[in-house]
Amino acid sequence: xSKPVFRGRLPSNLLRFFxxxxxxxxxxxxxxxxxxxxxxxxxxxxxxxxxxxxGRLVVPGVKKVPVNFGISFHNPxxxxxxxxxxxxxxxxxxxxGRFVVRVRHANVLAGALFxxxxxxxxxxRDLLFGERGAVVYTKDEAVARTPRHERRVRLSWMxxxxxxxxxxxxxxxxxxxxxxxxxxxxxxxxLSRPVDGEIDEVDSSPAELAGVELxxxxxx
Numbered sequence: 001x002s003k004p005v006f007r008g009r010l011p012s013n014l015l016r017f018f019x020x021x022x023x024x025x026x027x028x029x030x031x032x033x034x035x036x037x038x039x040x041x042x043x044x045x046x047x048x049x050x051x052x053x054x055g056r057l058v059v060p061g062v063k064k065v066p067v068n069f070g071i072s073f074h075n076p077x078x079x080x081x082x083x084x085x086x087x088x089x090x091x092x093x094x095x096x097g098r099f100v101v102r103v104r105h106a107n108v109l110a111g112a113l114f115x116x117x118x119x120x121x122x123x124x125r126d127l128l129f130g131e132r133g134a135v136v137y138t139k140d141e142a143v144a145r146t147p148r149h150e151r152r153v154r155l156s157w158m159x160x161x162x163x164x165x166x167x168x169x170x171x172x173x174x175x176x177x178x179x180x181x182x183x184x185x186x187x188x189x190x191l192s193r194p195v196d197g198e199i200d201e202v203d204s205s206p207a208e209l210a211g212v213e214l215x216x217x218x219x220x
Contacts, residue, residue, distance in 0.1 A: 006114045008132040010106040010170055014082035015089075017202075019097035024199050027101055030191035032113060034078035034174070037157055039185035049164070051139060053077070055155025058142040066142060073156040073175065075128060076183035080113070080172040082106060088166035093202040095167075103197040107132070110172045112191050117174055122187050125176040135169040137162045 018024040027033075037053040054072045061067035082103065083092055093100065103109060110132045117127045131154070139161040146152075157173045176183070 004114075004118050004127045004129050006111070006130040006132070010082075010110060010132050010172070011084065012105055012107070013085060014103050014106045014170055015085055015087070015092075016080075016082050016101045016103060017092055017096035018099045018101070021099045021199070021201075024099045024101050028195050028197060028199065030194050032080060032109075032189045032191060032195070034080050034113075034187050034189060036180075036183050036185050036187075037077045037079060038180060049160065051161060053156060055152060055159050056139050057147070057155070058140065059146040060144070068140075069146065069152075071152050071156060073153060074180060075175050075177065076125070076180045077157045077173055077175045078187055079157065079174075082170045082172070084168040084170065087168035089202060091166045098202045100200050100202055101195070101197050102200060103195060105196050106170070109195055112193070113172060113189055114174070116189055116191060122176065122189075123184055125178045125183070128175040128177055130172070130174045131158070132172045133158060133170065135160050135164075135167075135171055137165040 016024075016027065018027070040049050040052040054070055056068070056070045058066045059069045085102075110130075114127075114130045117130070136155070136159050138155075139159050141162070147155075157175075158171060160169070
């Protein structure tokens with residue numbers, strides 16, 4: 001089996017929201033939980049997205065007649081979702097919880113997850129590849145030309161409907177071997193070091209967080 005690759009880049013400073021403070025503390029301690037994409041189709045609550053795990057566009061067909069195009073990835077893909085400090089923080093905290101971890105050096109976190117997953121199998125599965133980057137909010141939108149194959153496949157785990165654009169989400173995604181249907185919904189990845197960041201609590205004016213500089217962090 002070839003050595004897995006890890007593509008993409010993240011801004012330095014990103015946010016992760018939690019309903020429970022204990023979960024935020026556990027995350028900072030280095031116990032990071034990832035969710036499998038297709039599980040979010042049926043999960044209860046604000047994290048549900050019935051279109052998750054499938055890339056969809058309207059592309060030019062024969063004689064430029066619009067054609068609905070869809071693509072999905074058949075292996076399980078696990079993600080950690082973060083968001084930009086420039087997101088609609090009122091919306092995000094209402095959906096995902098008022099306890100926010102302000103992550104410093106998100107690329108360091110992503111690299112630690114990749115190295116941990118590349119070293120040993122998870123639930124009997126091997127890491128195929130990893131990717132990090134911004135979610136695109138183009139699902140079901142019309143495009144002037146059909147994207148190249150690699151970009152089309154990437155939509156399976158990096159595309160959401162325009163209704164979610166206020167979240168300004170970034171993802172750290174990992175694809176694994178084996179069939180998707182019997183993959184566990186969550187996996188926990190224990191890191192050898194704590195996550196670099198701090199816990200805050202969103203108050204009645206969460207937008208104020210967007211202008212807060214993270215101590216010792218470089219611009220993202």
